[in-house]
Amino acid sequence: MTISSAPGKVYLFGEHAVVYGEPAVPCAIERRATVTVERRSDDHIRVEARDLSLDGFTVEYTGDTEYRPDVDVPTALVDAAMGYVDAAVEQARDAADMPDAGFDIIVESDIPLGAGLGSSAAVVVAGIDAATRELNTPLDCREVARRAYNAEYDVQDGQASRADTFCSAMGGVVYVEGDECRRMTAPNLPFVIGFDGGAGDTGELVAGVRRLRSEYDFAAKTVGSIGEIVRQGETLLQNANPETTPGQALLTELGQFMDFDHGLLEALGVSSRTLDNMVWAAREAGAYGAKLTGAGGGGCIVALDETSETETALEYTAECHDVFRAELDRIGVRVEES
Ligand SMILES: Nc1ncnc2c1ncn2[C@@H]1O[C@H](COP(=O)(O)OP(=O)(O)O)[C@@H](O)[C@H]1O
Ligand SMILES: C[C@@](O)(CCOP(=O)(O)O)CC(=O)O
Ligand SMILES: [Mg+2]
Structure with missing residues (x-):
C-alpha cells in the first residue's frame, strides 16, 4: 500500500x-x-x-x-x-x-x-x-x-x-x-482565504474567456494586461528576501497588483457577486489586496493581510461560508506511507 x-x-x-x-x-x-x-x-x-x-x-x-x-x-x-x-x-x-x-x-x-x-x-x-x-x-x-x-x-x-x-x-x-x-524564491505571504461555499465550472469559465478573447481585441488586450501584471509581480518577488517577513512596501505593491488583476478577471466575466462581495469586505477591512483565485464563478478569494482584520470581516460577511489562513506549503507532493 x-x-x-x-x-x-x-x-x-x-x-x-x-x-x-x-x-x-x-x-x-x-x-x-x-x-x-x-x-x-x-x-x-x-x-x-x-x-x-x-x-x-x-x-x-x-x-x-x-x-x-x-x-x-x-x-x-x-x-x-x-x-x-x-x-x-x-x-x-x-x-x-x-x-x-x-x-x-x-x-x-x-x-x-x-x-x-x-x-x-x-x-x-x-x-x-x-x-x-x-x-x-x-x-x-x-x-x-x-x-x-x-x-x-x-x-x-x-x-x-x-x-x-x-x-x-x-x-x-x-x-x-x-x-x-x-x-x-519568495517570502511567506500572509494569505487569507474566503470561501462562499460554492463552486465554478472550470471548463465553462475557460471557454467563456476564450470566446471573448477571440471575438474582441479589447478582451485579448485584457488577457495580455494580466500577463503584464504577473511579469511585474514576479520582479517584485524576485527582489524580495525569502528569509524575512515581507515588508509593508512589498505587500502594498503586491496587493495593488492583486486588486488590478481581480478587476481584469471581473471584466472577463469570471467573477461573481459573492466573490466580489468577499473581495470588497477584505479591502474595506484593510487587506493589502484581494482577488478571486482559480477559475472563478464562485468558490474562493485570496487576500493579503497579516492582521486578523480581514478574517474577522469575512466572518461577518453574509456571502462568506468559511474563512481560513493559508500557509505557504514549500514541500509539494510527498509519500506519507509505503
Ligand atoms: N476529494 C476528491 N475526491 C475525488 N475527486 C476529487 C476530489 N477533489 C477534487 N476532485 C476532482 O476534481 C474536480 C474539481 O476540479 P476543478 O473543477 O478543476 O476545481 P478545483 O481544481 O478548483 O478544485 C472534482 O469534480 C473531482 O472530479
Ligand atoms: C482558469 C485556470 O487558469 C485555473 C483553474 O484553476 P482551478 O481548477 O479553478 O483551481 C485554468 C488552468 O490554468 O488550467
Ligand atoms: Mg482544477
Missing part, C-alpha cells in the same frame, strides 16, 4: 491568462489531497471518494466499461468525479508500462472542490505519485507534474495550463509561462 499527498494552491496572479501562454504565479498552500493506492491482483479499479459529496461514495469498474456505483448517485456526478482519478490511473499504468494494473484507491482531501484551490490537480498529482510507487516505478516531481498535466489536459478537453499541476507537485511559489515552469 502507498499513500501520497499533494497540496492545493492559490493564484497570487495570472489565472485564465496562463491558458493562452501568459505567465502565472500560483502558490502551494497547506491544504492537501491524500490518495491511498493498493495494488490488486486483478485489473479492477475500486475508488472510494470520501469527500466528494457529504458522505462520499465508492465506485468499482474495470478498464473502460461503465462505472458501477455502490450507492445511488447520478451517473453524471460519478463521471465528473472519476475523470481525474481515472486519468491519473492511466498515467501511472503508462509510466510503468503495465496497462492492466488494478488498484484499490481511497481519495481524501481537505481542499474544497471546484473552488479555485486546485483540488483536481492535487488529487491527480497525489494519485500518480502513489500509483507509480505502488508499481515500483517512482517518478521524480517534475515527471509527476508532467504526467499530471497530461491527465488534466485530457479531462478538461485541452483547456488546461501547467500551472496547477506543476505547483502542486513542486510546492512553494512557482512561475509558469507556457512550457516554462520553475520554482521561485
Whole structure:
C-alpha cells in the first residue's frame, strides 16, 4: 500500500491568462489531497471518494466499461468525479508500462472542490505519485507534474495550463509561462482565504474567456494586461528576501497588483457577486489586496493581510461560508506511507 499527498494552491496572479501562454504565479498552500493506492491482483479499479459529496461514495469498474456505483448517485456526478482519478490511473499504468494494473484507491482531501484551490490537480498529482510507487516505478516531481498535466489536459478537453499541476507537485511559489515552469524564491505571504461555499465550472469559465478573447481585441488586450501584471509581480518577488517577513512596501505593491488583476478577471466575466462581495469586505477591512483565485464563478478569494482584520470581516460577511489562513506549503507532493 502507498499513500501520497499533494497540496492545493492559490493564484497570487495570472489565472485564465496562463491558458493562452501568459505567465502565472500560483502558490502551494497547506491544504492537501491524500490518495491511498493498493495494488490488486486483478485489473479492477475500486475508488472510494470520501469527500466528494457529504458522505462520499465508492465506485468499482474495470478498464473502460461503465462505472458501477455502490450507492445511488447520478451517473453524471460519478463521471465528473472519476475523470481525474481515472486519468491519473492511466498515467501511472503508462509510466510503468503495465496497462492492466488494478488498484484499490481511497481519495481524501481537505481542499474544497471546484473552488479555485486546485483540488483536481492535487488529487491527480497525489494519485500518480502513489500509483507509480505502488508499481515500483517512482517518478521524480517534475515527471509527476508532467504526467499530471497530461491527465488534466485530457479531462478538461485541452483547456488546461501547467500551472496547477506543476505547483502542486513542486510546492512553494512557482512561475509558469507556457512550457516554462520553475520554482521561485519568495517570502511567506500572509494569505487569507474566503470561501462562499460554492463552486465554478472550470471548463465553462475557460471557454467563456476564450470566446471573448477571440471575438474582441479589447478582451485579448485584457488577457495580455494580466500577463503584464504577473511579469511585474514576479520582479517584485524576485527582489524580495525569502528569509524575512515581507515588508509593508512589498505587500502594498503586491496587493495593488492583486486588486488590478481581480478587476481584469471581473471584466472577463469570471467573477461573481459573492466573490466580489468577499473581495470588497477584505479591502474595506484593510487587506493589502484581494482577488478571486482559480477559475472563478464562485468558490474562493485570496487576500493579503497579516492582521486578523480581514478574517474577522469575512466572518461577518453574509456571502462568506468559511474563512481560513493559508500557509505557504514549500514541500509539494510527498509519500506519507509505503
Ligand atoms: N476529494 C476528491 N475526491 C475525488 N475527486 C476529487 C476530489 N477533489 C477534487 N476532485 C476532482 O476534481 C474536480 C474539481 O476540479 P476543478 O473543477 O478543476 O476545481 P478545483 O481544481 O478548483 O478544485 C472534482 O469534480 C473531482 O472530479
Ligand atoms: C482558469 C485556470 O487558469 C485555473 C483553474 O484553476 P482551478 O481548477 O479553478 O483551481 C485554468 C488552468 O490554468 O488550467
Ligand atoms: Mg482544477
